Amino acid sequence: MPLEIVRPGTRIDFIGRWRLWVGISLAVIAISLAAIPLRGIRLGIDFAGGTEMLLRFEAGVATDEARVRAVLEGCGVAEPSVIRYGEEVAEYLVRFGTLGDPAVVTRAVESGACPVAAADRAALDAALAGSGSKDAMGSVVDRVTFAFRNAIGPLVVERVEFVGPKVGDDLRRGGLLAIAIACALILVYIGFRFSPRFAPGAVIALVHDVAITAGVFVILGLEFDLRVLAAVLAVLGYSLNDTIIVYDRVRENMALRTKHDLAELLNLSVNQTLSRTLLTSVTTLMAVLALLVLGGEVVRPFAIAMLIGIVVGTYSSIYIAAPTLLWLETRYAQRRGKGGSGEAGRSAHPSPPSAGRGRRARA
Amino acid sequence: MSRFRLRAGTTAAVVALLGWLTVANFFPVEARRASPFLPDAGLRLGLDLQGGIHWVLGVQLDAATAHELDYVASGIRNAAEEGEFAVGEVVARDGHVVVSLPGPDDAAKVEEWAGNRGGLEVLASSPSQLELGLTAAWAKQVRERGMSQVLEVLRRRIDDPVTGIPESVVTRQGEDRILVEIPGGQIERSRAREMLRVTGFLEFKIVQDEDKTEELLLARHGGAVPAGMEVAFEREKQTNRVLAAFLVADKADVTGDFLTDARTQFDRMNRPTVGFTFNPDGGKIFGKLTEDNLHRRLAIVLDDRVYSAPTINSQITMRGEITGRFSVEEANDLAVVLRAGSLPVPVSIEEERLVGPTLGADSIARGFQASILALGLTLLFAVAYYRLSGVYASVALIANLLMLLGLMSLFEATLTMPGIAGIVLTVGMAIDANVIIFERIRDELREGKSPRAAIQTGFNRAFWTILDANLTTLITALVLYEFGTGPIKGFAVTLAIGLFTSVAAALIVTRLLYEYYPGSRPVESLSI
Numbered sequence: 001m002p003l004e005i006v007r008p009g010t011r012i013d014f015i016g017r018w019r020l021w022v023g024i025s026l027a028v029i030a031i032s033l034a035a036i037p038l039r040g041i042r043l044g045i046d047f048a049g050g051t052e053m054l055l056r057f058e059a060g061v062a063t064d065e066a067r068v069r070a071v072l073e074g075c076g077v078a079e080p081s082v083i084r085y086g087e088e089v090a091e092y093l094v095r096f097g098t099l100g101d102p103a104v105v106t107r108a109v110e111s112g113a114c115p116v117a118a119a120d121r122a123a124l125d126a127a128l129a130g131s132g133s134k135d136a137m138g139s140v141v142d143r144v145t146f147a148f149r150n151a152i153g154p155l156v157v158e159r160v161e162f163v164g165p166k167v168g169d170d171l172r173r174g175g176l177l178a179i180a181i182a183c184a185l186i187l188v189y190i191g192f193r194f195s196p197r198f199a200p201g202a203v204i205a206l207v208h209d210v211a212i213t214a215g216v217f218v219i220l221g222l223e224f225d226l227r228v229l230a231a232v233l234a235v236l237g238y239s240l241n242d243t244i245i246v247y248d249r250v251r252e253n254m255a256l257r258t259k260h261d262l263a264e265l266l267n268l269s270v271n272q273t274l275s276r277t278l279l280t281s282v283t284t285l286m287a288v289l290a291l292l293v294l295g296g297e298v299v300r301p302f303a304i305a306m307l308i309g310i311v312v313g314t315y316s317s318i319y320i321a322a323p324t325l326l327w328l329e330t331r332y333a334q335r336r337g338k339g340g341s342g343e344a345g346r347s348a349h350p351s352p353p354s355a356g357r358g359r360r361a362r363a
Numbered sequence: 364m365s366r367f368r369l370r371a372g373t374t375a376a377v378v379a380l381l382g383w384l385t386v387a388n389f390f391p392v393e394a395r396r397a398s399p400f401l402p403d404a405g406l407r408l409g410l411d412l413q414g415g416i417h418w419v420l421g422v423q424l425d426a427a428t429a430h431e432l433d434y435v436a437s438g439i440r441n442a443a444e445e446g447e448f449a450v451g452e453v454v455a456r457d458g459h460v461v462v463s464l465p466g467p468d469d470a471a472k473v474e475e476w477a478g479n480r481g482g483l484e485v486l487a488s489s490p491s492q493l494e495l496g497l498t499a500a501w502a503k504q505v506r507e508r509g510m511s512q513v514l515e516v517l518r519r520r521i522d523d524p525v526t527g528i529p530e531s532v533v534t535r536q537g538e539d540r541i542l543v544e545i546p547g548g549q550i551e552r553s554r555a556r557e558m559l560r561v562t563g564f565l566e567f568k569i570v571q572d573e574d575k576t577e578e579l580l581l582a583r584h585g586g587a588v589p590a591g592m593e594v595a596f597e598r599e600k601q602t603n604r605v606l607a608a609f610l611v612a613d614k615a616d617v618t619g620d621f622l623t624d625a626r627t628q629f630d631r632m633n634r635p636t637v638g639f640t641f642n643p644d645g646g647k648i649f650g651k652l653t654e655d656n657l658h659r660r661l662a663i664v665l666d667d668r669v670y671s672a673p674t675i676n677s678q679i680t681m682r683g684e685i686t687g688r689f690s691v692e693e694a695n696d697l698a699v700v701l702r703a704g705s706l707p708v709p710v711s712i713e714e715e716r717l718v719g720p721t722l723g724a725d726s727i728a729r730g731f732q733a734s735i736l737a738l739g740l741t742l743l744f745a746v747a748y749y750r751l752s753g754v755y756a757s758v759a760l761i762a763n764l765l766m767l768l769g770l771m772s773l774f775e776a777t778l779t780m781p782g783i784a785g786i787v788l789t790v791g792m793a794i795d796a797n798v799i800i801f802e803r804i805r806d807e808l809r810e811g812k813s814p815r816a817a818i819q820t821g822f823n824r825a826f827w828t829i830l831d832a833n834l835t836t837l838i839t840a841l842v843l844y845e846f847g848t849g850p851i852k853g854f855a856v857t858l859a860i861g862l863f864t865s866v867a868a869a870l871i872v873t874r875l876l877y878e879y880y881p882g883s884r885p886v887e888s889l890s891i
Contacts, residue, residue: 003747159718162712171848174846175846178843186838230781230843237835237839241792241832241835245832248827275802276802287740287787290734294732299781
């Protein structure tokens with residue numbers, strides 16, 4: 001006997017209670033939206049602009065988060081976030097947003113509140129003199145690095161991420177555009193490969209996945225950055241796989257049984273493909289869990305977004321894509337005045353939506 | 364059977380070849396170059412893995428437009444001096460040139476002059492005043508020219524044979540940005556930044572007057588800077604203290620634009636200096652300047668800072684020298700900047716990502732561990748759930764990884780941390796195609812088909828599903844590539860190549876294994 005997570009002939013009524021599931025999804029999206037004013041959307045420096053530095057003080061340098069923060073505040077950096085990173089080594093992750101007026105740091109250096117050594121100060125001024133960007137955000141990193149070295153001790157700057165406000169705006173706009181373009185292209189592809197009436201269900205499921213993934217990030221107070229965006233786009237492509245598996249079976253069944261209750265047919269198709277829908281997600285989830293556990297800080301936001309996205313994507317293929325198809329087909333049948341009893345989910349399906357291509361057998 | 368052998372042989376050869384390219388990456392670059400058996404082509408490591416600096420520089424192109432308007436304004440003044448027409452004040456500001464006019468006749472003449480010059484349009488006209496602006500087409504061209512000049516100057520600085528930074532990349536990004544990527548460990552961040560960002564505008568100006576401080580200097584000139592003049596300072600390098608204040612003309616007599624060469628040399632005290640050579644035009648102007656001003660002092664001003672102000676003892680035409688208490692490194696950098704030419708418009712750092720080499724090595728180790736874990740879990744699952752067919756899927760998965768990394772090595776693709784995440788993800792997604800095929804075969808078996816027929820139908824029916832599923836993911840990978848920068852592009856590349864290889868592995872490798880066993884044998888059951 002082969003291992004089977006779903007027994008053949010399983011008949012779970014997924015479609016009959018579609019209102020409940022759609023309601024749950026809408027509720028989660030509503031909670032996410034409601035959470036935005038409460039918790040705010042946390043944008044990473046990729047999108048909001050700002051500076052992130054990973055500092056490693058050399059062995060034997062005595063310091064703590066408070067001292068690192070004190071140096072930053074002395075330099076006029078407003079609301080810096082300082083997190084101790086390493087256990088054995090003195091690593092600190094320092095972040096701060098775009099300063100309204102980066103010249104405050106220059107002034108803090110001149111007034112002595114920002115403890116940059118005199119020699120470093122002169123070297124900096126000399127270096128920045130010709131470049132016309134003496135007070136720009138980009139030079140803040142240099143000034144605070146010198147201040148740390150002078151006030152706390154020798155250090156190595158392991159990582160710097162500085163994103164200016166203009167670049168942040170562009171990346172944010174580009175990110176939203178990328179998601180919109182991906183959705184549009186998928187809509188066209190599904191419309192072309194299946195039938196125009198199949199496409200909205202797939203795209204509504206995608207929008208649903210993106211909305212819930214983003215919603216969970218808002219609710220948990222996680223940060224959006226480029227890595228999360230990459231994960232969301234990967235989820236867009238990936239969660240569609242499950243939807244396509246279901247749709248393919250729906251089309252095949254439509255071609256096989258021309259007179260069929262559509263709700264029942266959808267239910268049958270979802271049940272028949274349930275094992276592969278779940279299995280494909282499980283294998284991918286294993287890979288994502290490996291990334292989450294071993295991948296380290298750099299890929300963590302990516303792995304979290306993928307994890308949420310894959311779970312939500314699998315759910316939406318079953319509970320969102322199929323009901324949308326049902327709803328649209330019912331509306332379509334009603335408009336054509338054919339056989340529709342008027343009640344969603346109980347209308348006889350007139351004919352396969354794409355009779356020509358639909359007859360080709362598919363998995 | 365012979366056709367089977369041919370197909371199996373071809374597939375094995377392709378996988379082996381790409382596997383060989385994959386394995387070669389584990390050998391150091393020098394060993395690969397030296398060995399005749401190892402390919403030179405291999406994966407490149409992204410800046411986030413090998414460490415390095417990624418900068419996006421914003422080019423302030425408004426400055427290029429402002430320069431052009433200044434140029435137009437001086438053209439009008441010159442034409443007026445030559446008697447073409449009479450004008451009052453000519454001011455360039457806020458994106459247009461305002462010309463004050465004594466009468467309407469002159470307005471028409473200036474308009475005609477502007478028409479002949481081209482690229483200008485009249486924004487507003489009245490008998491006493493004319494406002495000129497750049498036409499949209501010309502303004503665009505001015506900005507484009509500014510962009511290409513900046514790109515060229517930065518490239519020359521980076522690629523300089525003596526002190527350049529090898530393997531660095533300077534590329535244009537969008538309308539007004541430049542991406543600079545410097546692989547790790549070659550140059551200190553602050554030094555690299557100055558080499559790129561410093562304007563490098565060299566001017567030679569005759570000193571009209573000088574003193575210890577600005578106050579003392581201006582006291583002799585009625586307390587204010589005389590018209591057409593400005594004060595430039597020589598400062599002590601360590602403390603920035605003013606050493607001397609010079610009164611010089613606000614317009615330079617000769618600029619660094621006339622230089623053909625600059626290099627580090629040593630003076631009699633063996634101190635580094637920067638020697639320069641003029642082109643013939645520059646030599647003529649410089650010769651006349653030094654001849655007319657014998658025994659006066661000449662200020663050598665770089666980016667508004669006086670480096671030295673030697674006394675002119677004799678006429679100088681082609682060669683000169685800048686002294687100024689340099690270290691050898693500083694002299695080298697200055698020579699590079701002078702050779703490459705000055706930046707026509709200022710640039711500023713708008714995005715910076717710097718990764719230290721230890722952090723990069725740590726990322727590689729973590730990515731490798733995650734890949735191994737993902738692979739182990741997936742293989743375990745496949746064999747436990749599908750038994751012999753699971754073993755087939757495992758072989759296909761390993762073939763897939765070899766092909767993916769082999770193709771990336773062949774194309775010398777850049778591997779980034781998100782790219783490694785993409786590979787791990789590919790491991791999870793590649794098995795999906797096999798799952799779809801196996802589940803379909805199980806369906807067919809349940810309907811009572813023979814193992815052979817079930818395999819046949821299973822593959823045929825799963826084909827389109829797999830194709831649709833992977834093409835839609837490919838769409839998002841392409842969008843990601845278009846939109847993403849640096850590391851994210853790396854993710855898109857691995858994802859896209861991984862989709863191709865995983866489809867190929869599932870459809871070709873798994874199928875061949877089924878043809879090998881059970882093949883045409885009349886088996887009773889299938890281990891699936």
